[in-house]
Amino acid sequence: VLxxxxxxxxxxxxxxxxxxxxxxxxxxxxxxxxxxxxxxxxLTCLGLQQVPKPVQEAALAYGATRWQLLKEVRIPLAMxxxxxxxxQTTMMAxxxxxxxxxxxARGLGQEVLMAINxxxxxxxxxxxxxxxxxxxxxxxxxxxxxxxxxPNRK
Numbered sequence: 001v002l003x004x005x006x007x008x009x010x011x012x013x014x015x016x017x018x019x020x021x022x023x024x025x026x027x028x029x030x031x032x033x034x035x036x037x038x039x040x041x042x043l044t045c046l047g048l049q050q051v052p053k054p055v056q057e058a059a060l061a062y063g064a065t066r067w068q069l070l071k072e073v074r075i076p077l078a079m080x081x082x083x084x085x086x087x088q089t090t091m092m093a094x095x096x097x098x099x100x101x102x103x104x105a106r107g108l109g110q111e112v113l114m115a116i117n118x119x120x121x122x123x124x125x126x127x128x129x130x131x132x133x134x135x136x137x138x139x140x141x142x143x144x145x146x147x148x149x150x151p152n153r154k
Contacts, residue, residue, distance in 0.1 A: 028105030040085035047081025
């Protein structure tokens with residue numbers, strides 16, 4: 001299912017969202033979530049699966065419950081992978097901003113779309129660069145968080 005979701009063009013997500021919810025912010029958010037969620041889901045599962053079995057067995061041997069094993073051992077050790085998924089999800093959501101503006105979502109995506117329609121290169125470039133800067137800032141924040149959670153950090 002995740003493979004199919006990731007191979008579909010981003011425009012495809014607008015059609016059912018628009019049919020079910022009309023035009024505006026709600027279908028744009030729903031389409032963006034559906035488009036952007038597969039990386040975080042996939043990388044979370046991968047991170048949890050890659051927690052070493054001996055570490056999990058040691059926690060269980062010391063009396064950890066399944067919930068404690070997940071909360072105190074598996075999630076913290078999987079956090080770098082989970083945060084890489086969060087990073088990819090935010091980048092994909094930002095990529096969907098302009099596309100979501102086609103069904104009535106407001107914001108920087110709408111500015112880019114209006115600039116394209118009016119052939120206003122300066123305005124489009126300004127709004128596009130703003131989206132890129134937001135992406136860079138979010139990328140640096142999530143990378144910093146991932147480094148804090150890295151179990152191999154000295």
